[in-house]
Amino acid sequence: MGSLIDPTGTAFLLVENRSMPMHVGGLQLFEKPAGAGRGYGREMYESMRDVDEIAPLFLKRPHRSLSTAAQLTWVEDEQFDIDHHIRHSALPQPGRIRELLDLSGRLHGTRLAWERPLWEAHVIEGLRDGRVALYTKVHHALVDGISAMRLVQSTLSPDPDLREMPPPWDARTRRDRPRPPKQDAETSLTEIPTQALRSALGITAEAAGMPGALIKTITKGVRNETSALSLYAPRTIFNQKITGSRRFAAQDWPIERLHAIGKATGTTINDVVLAMCGGAVRRYLLEVDALPETSLVAMVPIGLKAKESHIASTEGGNAVGSVMCQLGTDLEDPADRLTVIHAAMQDGKEALSTMTPLQIMAMSALGQAPAIAAPMLRMSGLVRPPYNLIISNVPGPRATQYWNGAKLVGHYPLSIPINGMALNITCISYDGNLGFGLIGCRRTVPHLQRLLTHLDDEVTALEKAAGV
Amino acid sequence: MGSLIDPTGTAFLLVENRSMPMHVGGLQLFEKPAGAGRGYGREMYESMRDVDEIAPLFLKRPHRSLSTAAQLTWVEDEQFDIDHHIRHSALPQPGRIRELLDLSGRLHGTRLAWERPLWEAHVIEGLRDGRVALYTKVHHALVDGISAMRLVQSTLSPDPDLREMPPPWDARTRRDRPRPPKQDAETSLTEIPTQALRSALGITAEAAGMPGALIKTITKGVRNETSALSLYAPRTIFNQKITGSRRFAAQDWPIERLHAIGKATGTTINDVVLAMCGGAVRRYLLEVDALPETSLVAMVPIGLKAKESHIASTEGGNAVGSVMCQLGTDLEDPADRLTVIHAAMQDGKEALSTMTPLQIMAMSALGQAPAIAAPMLRMSGLVRPPYNLIISNVPGPRATQYWNGAKLVGHYPLSIPINGMALNITCISYDGNLGFGLIGCRRTVPHLQRLLTHLDDEVTALEKAAGV
Numbered sequence: 001m002g003s004l005i006d007p008t009g010t011a012f013l014l015v016e017n018r019s020m021p022m023h024v025g026g027l028q029l030f031e032k033p034a035g036a037g038r039g040y041g042r043e044m045y046e047s048m049r050d051v052d053e054i055a056p057l058f059l060k061r062p063h064r065s066l067s068t069a070a071q072l073t074w075v076e077d078e079q080f081d082i083d084h085h086i087r088h089s090a091l092p093q094p095g096r097i098r099e100l101l102d103l104s105g106r107l108h109g110t111r112l113a114w115e116r117p118l119w120e121a122h123v124i125e126g127l128r129d130g131r132v133a134l135y136t137k138v139h140h141a142l143v144d145g146i147s148a149m150r151l152v153q154s155t156l157s158p159d160p161d162l163r164e165m166p167p168p169w170d171a172r173t174r175r176d177r178p179r180p181p182k183q184d185a186e187t188s189l190t191e192i193p194t195q196a197l198r199s200a201l202g203i204t205a206e207a208a209g210m211p212g213a214l215i216k217t218i219t220k221g222v223r224n225e226t227s228a229l230s231l232y233a234p235r236t237i238f239n240q241k242i243t244g245s246r247r248f249a250a251q252d253w254p255i256e257r258l259h260a261i262g263k264a265t266g267t268t269i270n271d272v273v274l275a276m277c278g279g280a281v282r283r284y285l286l287e288v289d290a291l292p293e294t295s296l297v298a299m300v301p302i303g304l305k306a307k308e309s310h311i312a313s314t315e316g317g318n319a320v321g322s323v324m325c326q327l328g329t330d331l332e333d334p335a336d337r338l339t340v341i342h343a344a345m346q347d348g349k350e351a352l353s354t355m356t357p358l359q360i361m362a363m364s365a366l367g368q369a370p371a372i373a374a375p376m377l378r379m380s381g382l383v384r385p386p387y388n389l390i391i392s393n394v395p396g397p398r399a400t401q402y403w404n405g406a407k408l409v410g411h412y413p414l415s416i417p418i419n420g421m422a423l424n425i426t427c428i429s430y431d432g433n434l435g436f437g438l439i440g441c442r443r444t445v446p447h448l449q450r451l452l453t454h455l456d457d458e459v460t461a462l463e464k465a466a467g468v
Numbered sequence: 469m470g471s472l473i474d475p476t477g478t479a480f481l482l483v484e485n486r487s488m489p490m491h492v493g494g495l496q497l498f499e500k501p502a503g504a505g506r507g508y509g510r511e512m513y514e515s516m517r518d519v520d521e522i523a524p525l526f527l528k529r530p531h532r533s534l535s536t537a538a539q540l541t542w543v544e545d546e547q548f549d550i551d552h553h554i555r556h557s558a559l560p561q562p563g564r565i566r567e568l569l570d571l572s573g574r575l576h577g578t579r580l581a582w583e584r585p586l587w588e589a590h591v592i593e594g595l596r597d598g599r600v601a602l603y604t605k606v607h608h609a610l611v612d613g614i615s616a617m618r619l620v621q622s623t624l625s626p627d628p629d630l631r632e633m634p635p636p637w638d639a640r641t642r643r644d645r646p647r648p649p650k651q652d653a654e655t656s657l658t659e660i661p662t663q664a665l666r667s668a669l670g671i672t673a674e675a676a677g678m679p680g681a682l683i684k685t686i687t688k689g690v691r692n693e694t695s696a697l698s699l700y701a702p703r704t705i706f707n708q709k710i711t712g713s714r715r716f717a718a719q720d721w722p723i724e725r726l727h728a729i730g731k732a733t734g735t736t737i738n739d740v741v742l743a744m745c746g747g748a749v750r751r752y753l754l755e756v757d758a759l760p761e762t763s764l765v766a767m768v769p770i771g772l773k774a775k776e777s778h779i780a781s782t783e784g785g786n787a788v789g790s791v792m793c794q795l796g797t798d799l800e801d802p803a804d805r806l807t808v809i810h811a812a813m814q815d816g817k818e819a820l821s822t823m824t825p826l827q828i829m830a831m832s833a834l835g836q837a838p839a840i841a842a843p844m845l846r847m848s849g850l851v852r853p854p855y856n857l858i859i860s861n862v863p864g865p866r867a868t869q870y871w872n873g874a875k876l877v878g879h880y881p882l883s884i885p886i887n888g889m890a891l892n893i894t895c896i897s898y899d900g901n902l903g904f905g906l907i908g909c910r911r912t913v914p915h916l917q918r919l920l921t922h923l924d925d926e927v928t929a930l931e932k933a934a935g936v
Contacts, residue, residue, distance in 0.1 A: 018583035019547070038561050045560075079487070079711045083910070087574065090558035092513075092593050093506050106555065113579065115486035115712075125560050126594070243547045244583075442551070
């Protein structure tokens with residue numbers, strides 16, 4: 001009668017409550033194929049719904065079994081109803097991106113009921129430019145955010161003429177399609193040895209020496225490990241208890257623009273992304289008169305090459321570490337902020353390379369599952385939040401992708417705000433653009449969408465500072 | 469810390485599961501006021517959302533309190549988020565009534581989470597004729613179906629020029645508006661003495677002599693109370709375990725047409741409604757080759773005048789009884805069916821008048837809350853279902869109604885299918901029309917929408933039979 005849910009999945013299910021739904025989401029924008037008419041939204045919906053065989057991942061639901069001493073098990077939903085999971089929706093007038101983001105935020109704020117398999121997909125029409133959107137949500141107990149994105153991507157193709165392509169929940173998706181070839185370490189966040197993450201969740205912070213490890217990843221400017229004041233992130237409005245209301249904001253920027261800034265300043269694209277976020281958050285907090293005197297600290301998950309991570313070789317994959325990066329929000333000049341961030345990221349990566357395998361595993365857990373890891377790791381002695389927000393940058397496909405002839409023109413992630421971490425920024429690169437997905441508690445982070453304007457202003461400011 | 473939820477409310481909450489959400493719904497269609505533009509849906513949404521003070525009924529959520537020995541209490545939702553409860557939605561192309569019914573069925577099939585107050589309202593635009601719809605759902609633990617309709621109606625006005633009208637959840641709705649004057653017994657189903665219903669749920673069937681009482685309401689044709697075979701309803705596909713999937717169908721018929729049939733045949737409008745339903749169900753079951761040899765029996769809740777109900781006077785209101793009405797589905801001729809139904813209803817009402825107050829109360833419970841009452845009453849010895857489906861006919865306002873200038877042009881109820889009772893038909897009269905709302909389990913009652921065509925064919929057949 002069903003298989004036991006592993007401890008990490010169980011933890012994601014049990015930590016969940018109305019204020020913290022534990023699902024990851026994705027919003028994809030498609031252009032209709034040439035010649036498609038007004039009924040295309042329905043056609044897409046029907047081809048996503050009319051699937052002969054659903055993959056097992058999408059058929060199972062959690063069940064608290066009496067026969068397994070109240071442990072959670074996965075059981076197949078015997079009343080599986082595809083119409084509950086695949087929905088056909090439309091935007092109200094005037095059908096702008098704003099209405100799409102409103103709907104996505106609303107869908108993302110509703111918890112998945114345990115009574116059914118833990119996923120939904122919504123085909124959304126009614127954008128006034130004729131594009132069709134797909135919002136998907138999957139519980140973190142089933143897949144992590146990166147795997148969810150990868151799952152969606154695995155159903156796409158660079159071939160615009162390909163048809164009969166299955167959706168992610170089609171059993172054919174896994175059987176017929178080869179896994180994409182391994183790429184360089186940067187693109188291999190999805191290859192995290194799951195076992196490592198799972199082990200880490202069983203390790204206390206002290207056993208792993210986590211406070212020291214966290215400190216190591218904070219910039220060189222902070223050397224005195226006994227001076228708690230200078231070590232940890234300041235309190236901000238982002239670091240409060242959250243509610244279940246969500247606001248979502250999303251926008252693309254051309255990677256070429258970020259690349260030009262990086263090239264002119266000797267920094268990486270990821271540094272530029274962090275500088276954009278740092279500057280935007282600074283502007284946002286200034287507007288609401290809530291900018292702390294000391295710099296905000298972001299937790300930045302990064303992929304580690306096998307040789308850097310010690311543990312990777314035994315697991316046959318790569319690991320994820322986390323750098324605690326000062327964002328320079330205390331500095332007025334965008335160029336100064338970029339310099340600080342670049343140094344912080346370099347120091348952080350260096351520090352990661354000196355960490356023990358146990359610490360690396362604990363950092364992986366923190367980077368992958370902060371909602372579980374942060375409380376479980378119980379970072380003793382850390383009276384302030386060790387970081388203020390999470391900023392992730394995930395590589396996506398470089399070539400233009402299609403699903404049954406519909407061109408993917410945008411892809412934006414929706415991650416998981418948690419108590420004490422009300423704002424999450426996740427970016428995904430695709431086809432020459434970097435898509436930013438900002439998700440936050442609507443109450444704790446009011447007017448979250450203003451961050452988009454601030455991000456845009458920061459790109460311009462950084463270009464000016466870099467002389468490009 | 470909150471007030472205990474009364475036993476009936478608790479029962480509705482506890483009997484609920486994924487297959488049987490216990491909320492009642494309503495779908496209303498509005499015509500835009502003159503001069504309103506494409507943005508009218510948003511205006512209506514905003515005026516429903518932007519409420520200064522929410523009425524207490526709409527602020528409370530169930531809570532299982534440790535301090536009250538795990539009894540359920542109502543607590544105020546301290547994180548109340550109006551955006552969770554009032555939604556702005558749109559229909560996909562081509563925006564026909566069919567798409568509206570699909571969306572309504574989908575919304576009706578989703579259970580309300582206990583984590584929040586147990587109601588939702590969806591302003592739905594995108595109908596190609598420019599009308600705007602409102603789907604509302606409220607948990608049966610808060611209000612019964614008739615009270616829910618009455619609550620919605622209490623916010624309407626026959627004055628098309630009235631503005632600043634509050635929605636049902638606005639605290640002003642209850643404070644400022646006088647209760648509508650009492651009308652004749654037919655229109656007073658809402659005045660059921662709640663206490664009577666509550667008491668009845670505590671009474672066992674045997675104590676109340678229910679099997680005998682049920683039998684009394686079945687037609688004169690069945691006199692031998694010891695012959696179980698002839699007493700009870702036949703098994704049908706409607707009387708199975710249900711799933712959580714819902715299909716909703718709705719349509720209006722002019723009361724004048726039904727009235728003309730009744731006048732020509734010496735029957736009531738309610739008899740004609742039952743004959744329409746009986747004929748439609750017969751056609752439906754014939755199509756799927758599942759028509760039983762003996763007639764289906766409908767449970768028909770009816771309002772009882774004070775003098776008929778014995779108990780009414782002490783409670784200051786009227787009671788609801790239930791008549792078990794043979795629908796004549798075994799008869800080919802529509803005229804014969806109408807004759808049988810008319811006799812069955814007359815006999816049933818007569819039988820009700822001979823029942824004891826305790827039996828009346830038990831019948832009220834059965835008519836008002838079959839999901840709770842049927843199992844609780846444990847009708848000993850009834851090995852078959854005592855009835856096959858519930859058909860209710862509820863009087864609504866006779867005059868054209870408006871909400872802030874928007875004309876109400878249709879009103880359709882969505883009731884609660886339960887295990888063993890997969891189809892429910894509820895009608896509401898309004899402004900010269902009778903609006904039928906048919907709700908069923910999509911799996912147990914496939915192609916439910918075909919019943920609309922059959923209902924329409926039955927009106928024509930009855931007109932022909934009656935010579936009108």
